[in-house]
Amino acid sequence: MRLVDIESVEPGQVLGRTIFSANGTVLLTTGVQLTVFMISTLKRVGVTMIYIDDPMFRDISIEEVLSESTKGAVIQQMSESFDALRSGKSFNTKAISMTVDALLEDVLKNQNVLVQLSDIRTEDNAIYIHSMNVCMMATLVGVNMGLNMIQLKELAMGALLHDIGKVGAPELQEGRSHHSWRGFEMLKMKREYSLLISHVAFQHHEAVDGSGKPRGIRGDEIHLYAKITAIANIYDNMLTDLSEGKRILPHEAVERLNAMSGTVVDRDVLIEFLRIVSVYPNGISVRLSNRQTGVVVGQHKGLPGRPIVRVIDKAGDEAVGASEVDLAQRTTIFIESVLS
Incomplete structure (x- = not known):
């Protein structure tokens, strides 16, 4: 899944994270296909960012402290x-x-x-x-x-x-x-x-x-x-x-x-x-100092600023493969900016 701005969400995309209502019940559950009405409702109630299910990042999970x-x-x-x-x-x-x-x-x-x-x-x-x-x-x-x-x-x-x-x-x-x-x-x-x-x-x-x-x-x-x-x-x-x-x-x-x-x-x-917070959470899009762009897919305890980033290789507009850059190992590469 990937974290995206609500303004860039399109009908048909799949929600990647459950959204709770004010009383603790589920407002929208993980896996629901978003409609125009749902997206409009989320905007109306003040949602600015959501996680969507992206086939290229489907294996990305967020370890949670709370169930x-x-x-x-x-x-x-x-x-x-x-x-x-x-x-x-x-x-x-x-x-x-x-x-x-x-x-x-x-x-x-x-x-x-x-x-x-x-x-x-x-x-x-x-x-x-x-x-x-x-x-x-x-x-x-x-x-x-x-x-x-x-x-x-x-x-x-x-x-x-x-x-x-x-x-x-x-x-x-x-x-x-x-x-x-x-x-x-x-x-x-x-x-x-x-x-x-x-x-x-x-x-x-x-x-x-x-x-x-x-x-x-x-x-x-x-x-x-x-x-x-x-x-x-x-x-x-x-x-x-x-x-x-x-x-x-x-x-x-x-x-x-x-x-x-x-x-x-x-x-x-x-x-x-x-020591307890992730500086670059899983699912966030980043640009690296080597000019590659990708999505954070993994974390290192004790090295919150050096996550693992998955870079998508493209031929034109089509994805042809992916590689992972472990910033804990690639010490000369840094996150230059966050894109989402």
């Missing part, structure tokens, strides 16, 4: 929780905890898989997929940093609920309108949750140099869980900003994060974060 069943459960639970808050009710803390347990199980089982954020977002499901991705990435970083199971559960809970202050928020005194304040106030009232969980929501917009929100705290005043969640939150937000129609590619997001090191984000945590 589709876990993803569906997380999205559904977040949807139900946010809907409850919007209607003035409380969310089910036990259900959230059980959902995080399932997510933790997948993360621990697949902790050596590089993160490739391949789930397609719409305007309706974006906040739930964002929460899920931030939780998954933060937990992977926590595993790499040697946190124990109790700490991982606290981190995962806080990361999943880091944006809960954006919905159903109580009225707060003047000066405490930022959603991180609201999230903190909501979560600290949950007696079954550790207070550290509420501090993830409270501090995930703080910066290590003191320039963040809502209190402008700095350095070690910011809890480790919040430092981890902050980086995952910034990274995921940069990859998809549906509100402004901007889309930053993974390698560009990594460059921006590196520029924030030691000022906005914690340098040591960032080092661990960069």
